[in-house]
Amino acid sequence: xxxxxxxxxxxxxxxxxxxxxxxxxxxxxxxxxxxxxxxxxxxxxxxxxxxxxxxxxxxxxxxxxxxxxxxxxxxxxxxxxxxxxxxxxxxxxxxxxxxxxxxxxxxxxxxxxxxxxxxxxxxxxxxxxxxxxxxxxxxxxxxxxxxxxxxxxxxxxxxxxxxxxxxxxxxxxxxxxx
Numbered sequence: 001x002x003x004x005x006x007x008x009x010x011x012x013x014x015x016x017x018x019x020x021x022x023x024x025x026x027x028x029x030x031x032x033x034x035x036x037x038x039x040x041x042x043x044x045x046x047x048x049x050x051x052x053x054x055x056x057x058x059x060x061x062x063x064x065x066x067x068x069x070x071x072x073x074x075x076x077x078x079x080x081x082x083x084x085x086x087x088x089x090x091x092x093x094x095x096x097x098x099x100x101x102x103x104x105x106x107x108x109x110x111x112x113x114x115x116x117x118x119x120x121x122x123x124x125x126x127x128x129x130x131x132x133x134x135x136x137x138x139x140x141x142x143x144x145x146x147x148x149x150x151x152x153x154x155x156x157x158x159x160x161x162x163x164x165x166x167x168x169x170x171x172x173x174x175x176x177x178x
Contacts, residue, residue, distance in 0.1 A: 013040040013048040018057070027063050028053070029090020064091050064099025072107040076116040079109065081144025113145050113153050121158075133164040 009020070013035045020026055020034060028049055035045045039075050052058045071077040073087065079100060086096040120136050127135070133154060140150045155162040 013038075013044045014051055015104065016040070017048050017052055021052075021057055025063055025066060026058065027060050027089045028058050029089055031058065033090075059094040060091050061098050062088060064096050065091075065102040067091075068100045068103035069107055070111060072103055072112050076112060076143060078140070078143055078145030078149075080146070084144070091150075108151065110153060111143075113149060114157060116140065116143065117153060117157060129158065129161045130164040132159055133158065137165060 016038060017026075017031050017033060018106065019033060026034075031052070032045055032049060034049065036042070040048075049058070066085060067089070068082050071082050077085070082100060082126065083096060086099070091099070119137060119138055121129075121132060124132050124135070137150055140154075141147060151165060154165060
């Protein structure tokens with residue numbers, strides 16, 4: 001019988017999940033969503049996820065740590081944006097915070113902010129430093145860095161123009177804590 005005539009059965013949810021995990025890391029919620037979109041039953045998907053957890057192919061806390069470490073070290077994102085990304089991927093608060101804390105032991109957030117700030121400052125040389133610093137402040141806040149940390153690092157990096165940061169304050173006290 002020719003190979004094209006013999007039809008193989010469709011892959012199971014577990015097989016599809018393994019193929020996805022072979023390409024890149026996923027959270028359990030990402031896999032659940034993808035498998036449900038492919039038409040697998042809810043029970044089959046849950047069984048596959050239980051098996052994957054048991055075999056340690058998926059672990060949301062480990063995923064959160066790898067995600068946070070990558071975003072801190074390579075994408076120039078601060079804690080706020082990392083938390084947002086973890087929530088979007090279905091990671092629970094406890095697993096997300098534990099993963100972020102573990103990543104912060106390996107990657108220095110201050111150093112990541114400094115690299116990003118220096119690059120921004122070099123790329124925007126046409127603007128005067130007094131104009132560049134407030135724009136850099138806003139850029140770093142959008143990247144998820146805490147306002148207190150941004151002020152501290154910009155003042156340390158460019159003390160001569162620190163007065164350009166005057167009047168730039170966080171919106172509320174909760175922003176300072178993150």
